[in-house]
Amino acid sequence: MGNKHQINPLQMELAPPQPSSCTENDDSASTSTTAVSSAPSSPKGSLIISESPTPFQSEESIDDEILKASPLSLCNSRDPYADVRQRMESLASQDQVRHLHRNPAATNHSKELKSINPHTDITIFAATTTYLGYIVLIITGHIRDICARFFRKGRYRANNAPNNNNQTRPSDDLSNYAPLLKSWENFYTRRLYHRIQDCFNRPIASRPGAVISVLERVSFDGNKTMSLLGKISDHVEDDEGSDLQSYKMGKHYDESDGRAVRTCLNLGSYNYLGFADDWDVTCKSDVMGSLSCFPSSMGSSRLEFGTSSLHREVERIVASFVGKEDAIVLNMGFNTNATIIPTLTSRGDLIVSDELNHTSIVNGARASGASIRTFRHNDDKDLEGILREAIVVGQPRTRRPWNKILVIVEGIYSMEGEYCNLRNVVDVCKRYGAYVYLDEAHSIGAMGASGRGCCEYTGVNPVDVDVLMGTFTKSFGGMGGYVAANKEIVGILRKECAGSSYHNSLSPVVCQQIISSFKVIMGQDGTNIGRDKLTALRDNSNYFRMRLTDMGLHVLGNYDSPIMPVMLYNPTKIAAFSRECLKRGLAVVVVGFPAVPILMSRARFCISAGHTRDELDRALKELDEIADLLKLRYARSTFG
Amino acid sequence: MTGKFTQHVHNLGYYLGHSLHTTIRRAYHDGSTSESVVSNATIFAWLSKHFTPKEAECAAAHTAVTKCNQICLHTLLTAVTSIPQQYKKWWLNLLQTDPLHVLIETLLIVFCIILVILQRRADWRMDNERKRSKLNEVEVEELLAEWKNNRGKLGATRKDHEEEVGNGLIVDGVEGSQLSLSPDSKLLFSDEEGTNKRVVPRSVINFATHDYLSTSSSPTLKTMALTSLEKYGCGSCGPRGFYGTIDAHLEIESCISSFLGTDGAILYSDGASASTSTVAAFAKRGDLLVVDEGVNEALLVGVSLSRANVRYFRHNDVNDLRRVLEKVRHQDVALKRKPTDQRRFLVVEGLYKNWGTMCPLNEIVKLKEEFCYRLILDDSHAMGTMGELGRGSLERCGLKPMQHCEILTFSIENAFGSVGGITVGSEEVVDHQRLSGAGYCFSASAPPFLSKVCVASVKRLEGNLEEIHKDFRTKLKENEYEKLETEISGSQLLNKLRDNISNLYGTLTNSSHPYALKLRNRLVITSHPQSPILYLCLSDQQATGLTRNEQASVLDRIAHHCLVEGEVAVVSTGRHVKKYLQVVPDPCLRVTANTSQTKEDVEKLVKALGEAVEAVLCRNVFGLDIIDED
Numbered sequence A: 001m002g003n004k005h006q007i008n009p010l011q012m013e014l015a016p017p018q019p020s021s022c023t024e025n026d027d028s029a030s031t032s033t034t035a036v037s038s039a040p041s042s043p044k045g046s047l048i049i050s051e052s053p054t055p056f057q058s059e060e061s062i063d064d065e066i067l068k069a070s071p072l073s074l075c076n077s078r079d080p081y082a083d084v085r086q087r088m089e090s091l092a093s094q095d096q097v098r099h100l101h102r103n104p105a106a107t108n109h110s111k112e113l114k115s116i117n118p119h120t121d122i123t124i125f126a127a128t129t130t131y132l133g134y135i136v137l138i139i140t141g142h143i144r145d146i147c148a149r150f151f152r153k154g155r156y157r158a159n160n161a162p163n164n165n166n167q168t169r170p171s172d173d174l175s176n177y178a179p180l181l182k183s184w185e186n187f188y189t190r191r192l193y194h195r196i197q198d199c200f201n202r203p204i205a206s207r208p209g210a211v212i213s214v215l216e217r218v219s220f221d222g223n224k225t226m227s228l229l230g231k232i233s234d235h236v237e238d239d240e241g242s243d244l245q246s247y248k249m250g251k252h253y254d255e256s257d258g259r260a261v262r263t264c265l266n267l268g269s270y271n272y273l274g275f276a277d278d279w280d281v282t283c284k285s286d287v288m289g290s291l292s293c294f295p296s297s298m299g300s301s302r303l304e305f306g307t308s309s310l311h312r313e314v315e316r317i318v319a320s321f322v323g324k325e326d327a328i329v330l331n332m333g334f335n336t337n338a339t340i341i342p343t344l345t346s347r348g349d350l351i352v353s354d355e356l357n358h359t360s361i362v363n364g365a366r367a368s369g370a371s372i373r374t375f376r377h378n379d380d381k382d383l384e385g386i387l388r389e390a391i392v393v394g395q396p397r398t399r400r401p402w403n404k405i406l407v408i409v410e411g412i413y414s415m416e417g418e419y420c421n422l423r424n425v426v427d428v429c430k431r432y433g434a435y436v437y438l439d440e441a442h443s444i445g446a447m448g449a450s451g452r453g454c455c456e457y458t459g460v461n462p463v464d465v466d467v468l469m470g471t472f473t474k475s476f477g478g479m480g481g482y483v484a485a486n487k488e489i490v491g492i493l494r495k496e497c498a499g500s501s502y503h504n505s506l507s508p509v510v511c512q513q514i515i516s517s518f519k520v521i522m523g524q525d526g527t528n529i530g531r532d533k534l535t536a537l538r539d540n541s542n543y544f545r546m547r548l549t550d551m552g553l554h555v556l557g558n559y560d561s562p563i564m565p566v567m568l569y570n571p572t573k574i575a576a577f578s579r580e581c582l583k584r585g586l587a588v589v590v591v592g593f594p595a596v597p598i599l600m601s602r603a604r605f606c607i608s609a610g611h612t613r614d615e616l617d618r619a620l621k622e623l624d625e626i627a628d629l630l631k632l633r634y635a636r637s638t639f640g
Numbered sequence B: 001m002t003g004k005f006t007q008h009v010h011n012l013g014y015y016l017g018h019s020l021h022t023t024i025r026r027a028y029h030d031g032s033t034s035e036s037v038v039s040n041a042t043i044f045a046w047l048s049k050h051f052t053p054k055e056a057e058c059a060a061a062h063t064a065v066t067k068c069n070q071i072c073l074h075t076l077l078t079a080v081t082s083i084p085q086q087y088k089k090w091w092l093n094l095l096q097t098d099p100l101h102v103l104i105e106t107l108l109i110v111f112c113i114i115l116v117i118l119q120r121r122a123d124w125r126m127d128n129e130r131k132r133s134k135l136n137e138v139e140v141e142e143l144l145a146e147w148k149n150n151r152g153k154l155g156a157t158r159k160d161h162e163e164e165v166g167n168g169l170i171v172d173g174v175e176g177s178q179l180s181l182s183p184d185s186k187l188l189f190s191d192e193e194g195t196n197k198r199v200v201p202r203s204v205i206n207f208a209t210h211d212y213l214s215t216s217s218s219p220t221l222k223t224m225a226l227t228s229l230e231k232y233g234c235g236s237c238g239p240r241g242f243y244g245t246i247d248a249h250l251e252i253e254s255c256i257s258s259f260l261g262t263d264g265a266i267l268y269s270d271g272a273s274a275s276t277s278t279v280a281a282f283a284k285r286g287d288l289l290v291v292d293e294g295v296n297e298a299l300l301v302g303v304s305l306s307r308a309n310v311r312y313f314r315h316n317d318v319n320d321l322r323r324v325l326e327k328v329r330h331q332d333v334a335l336k337r338k339p340t341d342q343r344r345f346l347v348v349e350g351l352y353k354n355w356g357t358m359c360p361l362n363e364i365v366k367l368k369e370e371f372c373y374r375l376i377l378d379d380s381h382a383m384g385t386m387g388e389l390g391r392g393s394l395e396r397c398g399l400k401p402m403q404h405c406e407i408l409t410f411s412i413e414n415a416f417g418s419v420g421g422i423t424v425g426s427e428e429v430v431d432h433q434r435l436s437g438a439g440y441c442f443s444a445s446a447p448p449f450l451s452k453v454c455v456a457s458v459k460r461l462e463g464n465l466e467e468i469h470k471d472f473r474t475k476l477k478e479n480e481y482e483k484l485e486t487e488i489s490g491s492q493l494l495n496k497l498r499d500n501i502s503n504l505y506g507t508l509t510n511s512s513h514p515y516a517l518k519l520r521n522r523l524v525i526t527s528h529p530q531s532p533i534l535y536l537c538l539s540d541q542q543a544t545g546l547t548r549n550e551q552a553s554v555l556d557r558i559a560h561h562c563l564v565e566g567e568v569a570v571v572s573t574g575r576h577v578k579k580y581l582q583v584v585p586d587p588c589l590r591v592t593a594n595t596s597q598t599k600e601d602v603e604k605l606v607k608a609l610g611e612a613v614e615a616v617l618c619r620n621v622f623g624l625d626i627i628d629e630d
């Protein structure tokens, strides 16, 4: 493969979809709605969806077949965002300029485009009340603990736990065994986490598509454990009916297999390209067909008998899709990072990692035995300083020069919604001879005109990034992770990486899912579904972000990224926000300490191509009310 | 001494307080009577000298207002200025009553001052040195460029690991005990002489994968996979915490915990990260892990990620374990450390993946209870294959999870034919991992259809197939449904496996079998006779004079010969990466049993092995001059 620099044929085939693929419509639409789009101060105003069909629509020949084939009904010829298109595009492009070129002048252009840095923008009021909230929680927790000890009663006392066979286990005897959990861990779980545990781990009874059925749960022991509510009719007679009746009255109440569920708009799953929504159309036949030859699991590692022709095909497609010579797929994205990084680096090497990198990267780096430094999030100046110093000073104590330096960054940071400033990182690394490892878990398939990830979006030649890693759990609706690099590196990885030599290989059925979704994304299935998905994802994300920002919320991240965290700050708002959303039929993700710093609790929305504008508008309307209720408009006022 | 010292401090405090009090009182009296009146009068006189009477009056009024302030200031000043006096008085007093102390304290103060001065000088010197040795821009650039030219290569091969690894085979399907191979497979030794056929056989007998219960050819599991795919689609699109928990995951967790009789179970989406994350979730810095040397790579990664103190004992050696535990106990006494100060765990595998040996669990549990350790058991390969009801090595030894083994983790990729791993234990053990199991919290959950497959697999093992079949009745055609009903399950399945294992073992060691005879003195079985993983090593006689890599390549050739000539798939496991293991087992051939192998299959295996051994070791057809044939 000498033609490293050439774009591979697959890439050539595909004309990158233009974000404004319906320019004719645009013009007419935007002129007719300039009044709306130029009045950002009234967010309610832009809610109006231009319902009058544009004059072009009747004249244009709509390919009926494609329209039918596309369950998302995202035909180019009808732009759902025609009314706000202009503003969306200009915000997106300004944001890109500002982020990529770190050009502060661009910020002056538009006041709407203030990027939020929660660490500096948190209002004093929010910070004090947040600390206060935690102090109250901790004090209350301790008081409860003391009371429990004093009265010998409480749901967390060990002797309270029902022991099925009434046997005492030797390890329960704490005079000889250290307690299994450290007291702080234990305290945090019991007194802080359990109080709001209904906001996490919510089980669903459907595909993770745009609309999901969230199973109703109840707790009979003060939120210590949650159990499924099950059939409503089982409960109603023997209960006073206070709580349970309300489920029945609820607006979004439904039943699935006889269990009470709530039908919610899914703003939490990483279903970026919506393959969970139109799975029946796009992937089903191939995936189910693969079971006729292949088992669900190979029961063997990649190096032994765990490689099927589907694995090989995935590797081939991935390599050509991201523009590398070769690739290897492993069973789990987490494990890919955790086993590849130790294979690439060892003692005597230096890993320079972004401070917000994912746990899998941290685990991999720690398991490798290499020295680890972190640089300030997305700050190439800091990276440069660290590289310079590290190279000049050499290894600690021995002062030997480093064997090699690996810089690890992510494409999109999943808790920040921000994409990596890859251009600058690559420049710095090239200057100093460090290798670049890019984790595209969230960006592959979700960014770039043809879904080729952060490299494509930031205009970096994939050849300049030494190792491209990504996962199939997000955009592709599958599972597993890949690493793409040149032949030599991948050859070594195949041989030496524990994920390839010891761990079980990826299920061939999932491989087929990945192949089918890739075909759709690349347009090799003969439809426009893939292209429409990419456009829809970008539009939905930008629209949602624009409207959230208009509401005066503290929204993090960049335009064109499908992840948008909204700052909540106060610990109490974590639960309130999540419960309020659930009540209104929105499934959202909330994140608190310790996943984020203690002050930085947030809600996170993940937008999908499967969402329609109507759905998003409904969500925005509800969120608008919730923002009033919970006082979240920190961008407008100190008090939210 | 300390008592005296605190007394001094008390005294000092008392004197200070006392002096402050008296000065304030005095100042107050003075200020309110004579002094302030006098001063007021003088001020007024001074003022009238310099200003008009009106102005002077005004100023005097002003002064009167600030009188209070004056008093305060005065009081404070006197208090502060009188401190040294008071202190001196106290000091002299002390000198008279307790001269020794004064001496000691003075020396102490002098010593402190000297120390500070010395430190200053050292700092100053270092600063100077640093300034002198600071590189200038040019030098820095030179260093940077030099490093860039000499940097190591990313993905450079390790020295001990240059040869081709892996067999290059592509498996394109499984049917009963047959693996069909893709014609695209690359053979490891395609251009060797001695093998007549250079093409990959279309189909080989499977003695290679860990599919002990032949789940891959079970029609029930296949139907289950299809129906759940239809319902759930493929991926789960999110971690468990964030809407990635699908009811199928809850079902498998409750199914497994009732299968094993534990409080709960937690599902990971990868078998290896289940054990890694489990160990790392419980053991933390400062804790103690006592680990068998022979445990697999995933557990060892967990051990190293935990940053706990680690001690190893010799593989499966209970006496050595006792020695290690006694040593820790001695240290406890020496360091006055209580055993409750650190969490202590024993880490073992039930059936060792890399050795085929079984853990002497009864002895280990006795030791663990004697020395108060908790047990972390990785039962990936024994779960579903060992024990009367297939509940793993604990059942084989008559032990119970939770009661005798606090943390039991296993992968569902082997006997259960799914993908993922599960940890079971008490409520505490499971719930804790839901917040701190890294592979659980930070990774997308398993595809729901794989969880459903595992549920079906557990039911199959329990012999409850009707329970699942009844859901399929409406969905399948009559003849397909009948096929499901003929499937064996439960104890029948386990007995089949046991028979196959003992038949495999018996045939390979049968001294009257013509082909087994050829293996004698050349290959030896190193694994446990009841283990579904059978390891064959080169005998001492054959292995002498060969390095590990040479042994591995001999075994590679045997495996290759078996595959091409005998159409039997076995695995040669010589290429462990040293970095990942504590003790690297000798290169071996691995033969795994499964329930769909027949007696004829085993005959074919023995024949193929016999011929391969003869071809590779005796006839020396590959020109391996290292092998001495006499």
Ligand SMILES: Cc1ncc(COP(=O)(O)O)c(C=O)c1O
Pocket (backbone or CB within 6 Å): A332, A333, A334, A335, A337, A358, A360, A410, A414, A439, A441, A442, A471, A472, A473, A479, A480, A481, B442, B443, B444, B445
């Ligand atoms: C940056 C990053 N890397 C890796 C992973 C792990 O991927 P998977 O869920 O496929 O295990 C994630 C998942 O959240 C991620 O965000």
